[in-house]
Amino acid sequence: MRSDTVTKPTEAMRVAMANAEVDDDVLGNDPTALRLETEMARIMGKEAALFVPSGTMGNLISVLVHCDVRGSEVILGDISHIHIYENGGISTLGGVHPRTVKNNKDGTMDLDLVEAAIRDPKGELVYPITRLICIENSHANSGGRCLSVEYTDKIGELAKKHGLKLHIDGARIFNAATALGVPVDRLVQAADSVSVCLSKGLGAPVGTVIVGSKGFISKAKIMRKALGGGMRQVGILCAAALVALQDNVRKLEDDHKNTKLLADGLNKITGLKVDISSVETNIVFVNLSENLNTTAPKLCKRLEEHGVLVMLENKFRFRIVIHHQITTSDVQYALSCIK
Numbered sequence: 587m588r589s590d591t592v593t594k595p596t597e598a599m600r601v602a603m604a605n606a607e608v609d610d611d612v613l614g615n616d617p618t619a620l621r622l623e624t625e626m627a628r629i630m631g632k633e634a635a636l637f638v639p640s641g642t643m644g645n646l647i648s649v650l651v652h653c654d655v656r657g658s659e660v661i662l663g664d665i666s667h668i669h670i671y672e673n674g675g676i677s678t679l680g681g682v683h684p685r686t687v688k689n690n691k692d693g694t695m696d697l698d699l700v701e702a703a704i705r706d707p708k709g710e711l712v713y714p715i716t717r718l719i720c721i722e723n724s725h726a727n728s729g730g731r732c733l734s735v736e737y738t739d740k741i742g743e744l745a746k747k748h749g750l751k752l753h754i755d756g757a758r759i760f761n762a763a764t765a766l767g768v769p770v771d772r773l774v775q776a777a778d779s780v781s782v783c784l785s786k787g788l789g790a791p792v793g794t795v796i797v798g799s800k801g802f803i804s805k806a807k808i809m810r811k812a813l814g815g816g817m818r819q820v821g822i823l824c825a826a827a828l829v830a831l832q833d834n835v836r837k838l839e840d841d842h843k844n845t846k847l848l849a850d851g852l853n854k855i856t857g858l859k860v861d862i863s864s865v866e867t868n869i870v871f872v873n874l875s876e877n878l879n880t881t882a883p884k885l886c887k888r889l890e891e892h893g894v895l896v897m898l899e900n901k902f903r904f905r906i907v908i909h910h911q912i913t914t915s916d917v918q919y920a921l922s923c924i925k
């Protein structure tokens with residue numbers, strides 16, 4: 587239960603992988619990769635798509651393509667995945683300067699703070715040049731909270747007004763669309779690019795797809811090659827991803843139900859606290875009361891002895907993430923162990 591990245595390929599994925607038609611994708615000839623990219627572009631309502639090895643590379647390529655002049659600046663959340671967990675790659679590899687804006691508890695950034703962070707182009711003698719705004723949906727570090735269509739549209743309008751691009755780190759965009767009950771293409775309509783993980787809740791073994799305009803994707807393809815992400819018979823991986831799209835998107839609703847069940851159960855255990863209002867998708871942050879006679883590291887170790895793996899956050903906090911290979915009875919078993 588420590589992450590939705592730990593899913594194993596299903597039998598249907600293994601069969602699809604074994605039977606995948608493949609060719610050299612760097613030469614643009616792998617039919618299964620092309621099928622996945624066409625399908626993902628259609629689902630997301632964008633012109634084109636590109637399969638990349640990881641979510642980190644998907645975000646990196648997107649930022650580098652939008653900010654193709656060294657010394658460009660990107661506005662992003664202070665606890666966003668790109669800013670915290672991606673090795674600062676946008677700076678070290680791309681020469682892109684990060685300008686952080688505070689993430690609210692619900693994963694949003696205040697629109698007026700975003701607007702205030704945009705540099706005045708007249709100050710080019712001293713300022714970097716703002717080129718991009720990044721948002722994250724669902725927002726992992728806020729507990730998997732969802733940014734609404736209305737919010738996303740407003741950020742998009744703001745970006746447009748100032749001649750900026752909008753990138754969505756949509757590692758869990760299908761979780762967000764499911765929880766909000768909106769079509770995923772509508773949710774990302776305002777974005778110039780979106781990075782969608784296949785190996786989180788969708789349960790594929792490897793990969794992310796980035797989507798955007800044809801022009802964006804052709805530049806992204808060059809950047810992918812430069813970063814070492816051009817792969818040859820990649821249809822083996824894309825075949826599993828196609829099964830994930832077909833079989834697993836609809837399972838996210840059950841994941842969210844199991845997550846709510848878990849969160850409610852945890853909140854009934856003395857000494858533990860979950861902010862129920864923040865549980866919108868498949869992530870739960872659990873806080874231990876400081877006057878318990880145990881700590882999160884000790885509790886996590888005991889749980890491990892019972893086969894329950896969770897992610898330690900700090901001395902008084904751990905994280906649980908639900909995915910399609912965690913059943914309702916697994917949740918009940920975990921609750922009884924924790925209790």
Ligand SMILES: *Cc1c(COP(=O)(O)O)cnc(C)c1O
Nearest residue numbers: 640641642643667722726755757
């Ligand atoms: C997992 C994740 C990514 C990408 O992670 P990889 O491990 O590189 O695939 C990006 N953004 C968010 C919000 C994520 O949760």
